[in-house]
Amino acid sequence: MKPGLSLKVSQHLSLTPQLQQSIQLLQLSTLELAQEVEQMLNDNPFLERETEGEADAHEAIAASANESLIADEFRSENSEYQAQAASEFIAEPAPAETPQTLEWNTGGNDGPDDGDAGGLDGEWGGEGSSEWDISAAPAAKGRQADDEENDAISLAREHESLTDHLHRQALSLHLGAEDRAALSFLIESLNDDGYLEEPLAELAAGLAGGDLEEREELEQRFAIALKLLQSLEPAGVGARDLAECLQLQLRDLLQQAEDEGTTPARLSLLQLAQSICAQPMDLLARRDVRKLAGLCGAREEALREAMALIARLEPRPGRRFANVERQIVVPDVIVRPVRAGAGRVEFAVRLNPDVMPQLKVHDVYAGVLRRHRGEESHGLLQQRLQEARWFIKNIQQRFDTILRVSEAIVERQKNFFVHGELAMRPLVLRDIADALGLHESTISRVTTAKYMATPQGTFELKYFFGSGLGTETGGSASSTAVRALIKQFVDAEDPRKPLSDAKLADMLKEQGIECARRTVAKYREQLKIPTTTLRKAL
Template sequence: MKAGLNQSTQLKQELKINPRLYQAMDLLYMPLLDLQQHLKQELLNNPFLDMVEPDEDEEEEGAETTETSAEEQKEKKEEDENEIDWENILLDGFDAGGRREEHEEKEYYEPVTVAERDLGDHLRDQIQLLDLNPRQLMLADEFLGNINEDGYLDCSLEDILAGINDVIRQTAEEMDRDPDEAPYYAPQEAEEMLRVVQSLDPAGVGARDLRECLMLQLKDAGLEHSVPYRLVRDCFEELIAHRWSEISKRFGISPADVQRAADEIAKLDPKPGLLYSSAGDNYIIPDLIVEKIDGKYHVFLNDANLPRLKLSKAYQEIARDKKKFEGESKEFISNKLNSANWMIQAIEQRRQTMLKVMNYIVDRQRDFFEKGVQYLKPLTLREVAEVINMHESTVSRVTNEKFVQTPRGVLPLKFFFSSGLSTTDGEDVSARGIKDQIQKLVQNEDPKHPLTDQAIVNILKQNGVNIARRTVAKYRDQLGVLSARMRKRV
């Protein structure tokens, strides 16, 4: 075969996603607050978008529409014929076509977090109040830099000494001094500084493990000679395993006294540093509201504070005289007008999609709203998608990070979706409802004779639920409930 260049033609089908389709997916995914900020940014970027004022006279707007000229009505008809069916695009995920291939460059601003005081700031304030010399302050700062947000010392004293002494050695070399004669820190200084750091507030800070953290808190409370302190110091492993009998024989006290001491230890904070965590409070604003009116459940969108968009009349008047514009000006106006039209339609599509999904959830989970979580039925994204004639990924975006205010509290939309188990009557019951039953059984059990996993299986079978023991054990672990041996009281 001769080497050379050749040309050939080939026909093939290819799926392309329009940039605006990506934006439509983002709009479905956005929670209410994010969407509110996004629309405010769009109002700044696009002059053809305007806000609908609450007191706007709709009748006047309707009268102006009636008086439009025949030429304007003809232009509007042509625009409607050329309009893309965004509903089908959002449902099926296909290419939006080549009529709107323009991709507008937009400026996006990265949100800047506001500096907040954290555990490190709280500890440094206390260090500054102590009578420490500059050498001690330098070592203290090294310690504070290695305390994590839980309040624990992340590394050993040897690592801290190695790190700060390495800095001293490098400084001596830069100053042309003999590194061997540098004022290195000794292990005794590190031990003394550790005691200083562990004396700071909150009690337990600077501990190297959970055992030391609990001992520091008990010591701070003046319980250094108490039974709880001795248990943590001398038999921590047995304490964690709830081996009350072994501990009682070892210390010569009754199992009841051991358990009372363990109850006192359980009141201590295993992560004292989180008291000064810099994480802020997360406030939830529900995207949807479900209310019961005259015996029927109604779904509303909680978008009263969301900017309602419309096309700006002033810029529409400018755009109508197309003879005045040509070249870049004409392209700019066309792009911005199309973008404004698309945004209004996409927001409306988002509203309708969310209402469809939530209305079906309300119909499917009516027993939950009437009777409680035990009556929650199994539900999947695929089931909702098939009923409302949408793609499963679309339903997933609609329900992700969205919340609904119901007569039973503010809940994430994902709450209503869970796998199911069968009953002896052939009906389905939600896994979330089973977990709720298990939790209530454990809460109401006799502490001296806690229910085993097999006992819970037998009780659920009496209630008509077919479930395996390993499934009960899995659900119990997910609920954070200990095994029967660990829950037993003496």
Template sequence: MKASLVLKMGQQLTMTPQLQQAIRLLQLSTLDLQQEIQEALDSNPMLEREEDGEDFDNPDPMAESLDQKIENTPSENSSPDSQYEEPVNTMESFEEGDWGERIPNELPVDTAWEDIYQTSASSLPSNDDEEWDFTSRTSSGESLQSHLLWQLNLAPMSDTDRLIATTLIDCINPQGYLDESLEEVLESFDPELGIELDEVEVVLRRIQQFEPAGIGARDLRECLLLQLRQLPADTAWLNEATRLVSDHLGILGSRDYSLLMRRMKLKEDELRQIVDLIQSLNPRPGSQIETSEPEYIVPDVIVRKDNNRWLVELNQDAMPRLRVNAQYASFVKRADSSADNTFMRNQLQEARWFIKSLLSRNETLMKVATQIVEHQRGFLEHGDEAMKPLVLHDIAEVVGMHESTISRVTTQKYMHTPRGIYELKYFFSSHVSTAEGGECSSTAIRAIIKKLVAAENPKKPLSDSKIAGLLEEQGIQVARRTVAKYRESLGIAPSSERKRLL
């Protein structure tokens, strides 16, 4: 092939660092944005936080007040007729006060600093204070294993039994059940220890007496029986509940109450009380131990109603105000090309772009939130059943932005409304056609299904086909499979599992 030069014209989109920064800030949540702002404040001296009540025109009020103090202090050559008074010797006044009489010049050798001076540690409540709970202020969540090990350390055991108990605790899953069989646990020990299967089973019985009740069970039946055994002996219907769990748990799971009444020779009212006692037990005892740290949500937008109008405003407490440090900015010289001046100029430019990106983020968030509120007024007035179908394209077309931008704005951004705090994505949902030719939001359909199930007869719960028929009577055309999908998303069990005794 012959080499040749070819000229071609084309367009290429190049993202500048400023644009990349604006996009990155746009998709950050409020907590992540606060961390990003703090990092920018720590790394860029040109940025500073504008505090409430601070004079915006005064770049450094502390410096000004310090200068005034220096100017007002008389010099050595000041005349006695000067309008300023003679400065007071603060050290002499301090020694002549009450504190001077209480603080000795020298401390005895056997005296500690805390015996004379009050420290921050001494201000903490003592361990004897009943209201002081150190773990509640320092712990970040407790695992089930650590909770069981803490109880194990309080139980008197031999070294061999403690080794067996530690191994068994490691085999308990987060739900509280023993994952491994006793034979498999026995095989994990060194044969030279001479541990037998009976010893493992005895230690397991000890662990099953720990809290929470029902821990260390190998199946559901054993878990429920362990909890029943820890109830007071005078508990009503305790013996009947123990017998039902031991012999007829499968029939109870299938909701065949007629067969249960025949097998146990009970009346319907008696069986109802026994079932209520069993349902008060926890089939997953390990879930009582909270292992995850709490997650806090800071709303970005606040919506409130004023004079029959819905007002949208940014959460100012979550949006720190930044500005350029005027004192440092005044040090930048235009004609100076030194390394220090170039560094300050670059920092000043980055600070201005960062503030501009934050303003752009807030403006975009306000535009999108305002349009969402305008579109979903029915939800704010009447609840989920009045939710209208909404997709990203609808908002993008109104505000004149791309759908990807709307997706970034609505991700991990929350709106505080009189009905609660919702993620902005909650207001977007697909639609289903109605008999009149209109559209109904999938969120509204879920709310209707939840309402129908809450009002159903517990003896004859509504099937998915029946729910679809009831929706069709309201003009909403939904297939049975769609009803099943919505029901599962709401965490509602099938009709066969919702059957209850009156």
């Protein structure tokens, strides 16, 4: 080949550092944004928080701008629900010691699956509620709510763990040093549910290594310690599997019944329950009464009563000792009803001031920099000053974009805020993007990990988006509304004759919604509703 030179013209997209920072801040959650702000305050000397007096001035301006809106809410005589919802979202002035936040005039609109429904946990309630404990903005609750929240977290932190509870019981046992050490080792080997997942042989091998004699001795000591562990409270702790856990609890109940001198019928019921738990667990999960009756040699009526007793046992003995702090969601946006006249209800959308950092450029440092132009370090310091200005502007643009997207969502889902899930409309990211002149990726970033407090509860912005299902009239129904309708059908069903997925699909068709059986099954699993077999009453 002969070497040569040539010119070529092309276009490509180049992201400036300011644009990259804007995109990064837009996708951060409230907690991540607070961490980013603290990091920037530590790194950049030209950035500082506003003083208390300046923050009060901003609050006074914001309060004056919203005075008429708040007055209309308090004078609203629409309904008891409307008055209650309005009073709930009227924010009180933030206490002086709360983190200061950046205030802008945001009153205008011109600013820039998988459910486990097939196992036994569907009967026992699984792992408890899978939803977060949602709370409104702290500013809407005042100082008293903050104190209650701190007390709840303090109590959670002081809650006794499962291992501490077992170690305290082990102190009352008269054991030798080696047996006490073996019991303590097994207690520390339990998982959060109270199960001993690793076999005793593996635990002994991990301590003894290649010494076979020592391994056998350790395994024997662990076997004795396991019997002691399984005799402690809560009943069922130290089990290797679910069947053993249930059998340990039934053994404890049987011992109590014998000590109390209960009726022979009660003793027979407990013994039958033990016999059921000795059979393969999949038979109990499927509620195969006929096959269990043959294996246990009992009548089906007595078998159903014993299965109902088993269903009231605790499949996770360590559940109540779990030290899980409540995850409190602080909303980025607050929606509250206002009276629009003629009996109509409109919804005002505003940013939550508690999540908006109050930042400004350090006046003293900026003034010194202006007076020392031309010095050697002036260029570097000027760059840091520009970074501070960009950071403040990008944060403002972040909240302006969140507000614009939230207003567009509220406008299109107004029926949801009045009537609930059944009134949800189909909505996709492109609808909001086209309305605001933004890209779908921007809408996706805005709606991720951002929350909205509404009269119906607090929801992630993504919650308001959903695909549509065809209707007989040629329109479409939101998948969220269809799921709510399925849940309504299941809640009203006869427990002795639960509705199948095919029947639910037929009922939806009667409502004018075309929904296949597979789609119904998918929505049912997303709602964590068990199958027909598991929902059927014993």
